[in-house]
Amino acid sequence: MNLSPASACPDTPEKADTAQLIRILLAQDLGTRKFPFSEVIHSATGKQVLPLSKENSAHAVLLEKVNAAARATVVKLNAQDSPxxxxxxxxxxxxYFEDGILEYLNAEDDITCEIPKNAKGNEQRSGYPDLLITHTAADGTVTRAYLDPKLFEEKSRSSSLRTFYYEPREHTNKIQYDALHLLIGISHDGNNQAWTFTGWEICDLSHFHVRLKAEFQASNKDLYRPxxxxxxxxxP
Incomplete structure (x- = not known):
């Protein structure tokens, strides 16, 4: 009896599921879609991305302190003996910017800054976000903000290359609070190993949109196998 290739090698349920998933992913055209960052965070963590409001006195104080910490850090890292x-x-x-901002904020009486803890309760440097700021007002009101410092060369400010990413993972999730989500972009002149930092911009990510880059990837460990x-x- 002759068998066609399909009947001779029927797909296992696992293979069928993989094929279906690949087709679904491709049909979504994920590379061109944009997703509200606040919804991504809420779906992945259950936490809210709060909008920054300069009319909120606690937000205004927190923003002022972050600006002061950024200013002091830029001055320090522009020095001739800068590491x-x-x-x-x-x-x-x-x-160095993470450490500098953390140090200056922790010198304030009403603010603490720390490396965020992940879902296991461990401090985690890698991944978004880099810092957790907590401001406690005189009346006991607590305001939290996640802050992510990024560096960019002045002339590449409008570049379309990827410079920000967030990878949601259950066990390494660092977002444990409803909070503001801020990114501080520090600009530099591009003078290699003699960089001068020229300023900074603080972005409120509550109305930020992101794209999902779906890719099939592997490491050297995966590639170079017997x-x-x-x-x-x-x-020779």
């Missing part, structure tokens, strides 16, 4: 000038890549300087490698060679 940033020893770095090979400007992206490595983000950590069952995949068919030929090797060494430099």
């Amino acid at each position: 940033v000038r020893k770095l090979r890549r400007i992206n490595e300087a983000s950590r 069952n995949i490698i068919k030929s090797t060679g060494k430099k």
Whole structure:
């Protein structure tokens, strides 16, 4: 009896599910759709992204303190002996801005700043967001804000290349509170290893939109496996 390829090798339920999922993902055209960041956060964490209002006195105070901390950090990291000038890549300087802003905010009486804890209760540096700021007003009102420092070269301010991403994961979720979500973009002149930081902009992410980049990916560990490698060679 002759069998067609389809009947000779029927799909397992797992393969059928994979094929269906791939077709669904492709049909969504995810690369062109935009999603409200506030809805992404709420769907992934159950927490609200609160809008920043300068009419809210607690928000105004928090914004003023963040600006002051940014100003002090920029001055420090623009100094001739700045540790940033020893770095090979400007992206490595983000950590210094995180630490500087954290230090200056913690010097304030009514504000604390910390590395956010993940769902397991552990401080976690990697991933969005980088800092958690808590302001306690005289009447006991508590205002929280997540702050994410980013660096950008002045001339690339309008670039369309990806510079921000958020990857929701249950066990490493760092968003544990309803809070403001702020991004502080620090600009620099692009003078390699002699960078001068020229200013900053604080963005309210409550009305921010993001795109989902769906990609099939693998690591070197996945690629260079005995069952995949068919030929090797060494430099003579």
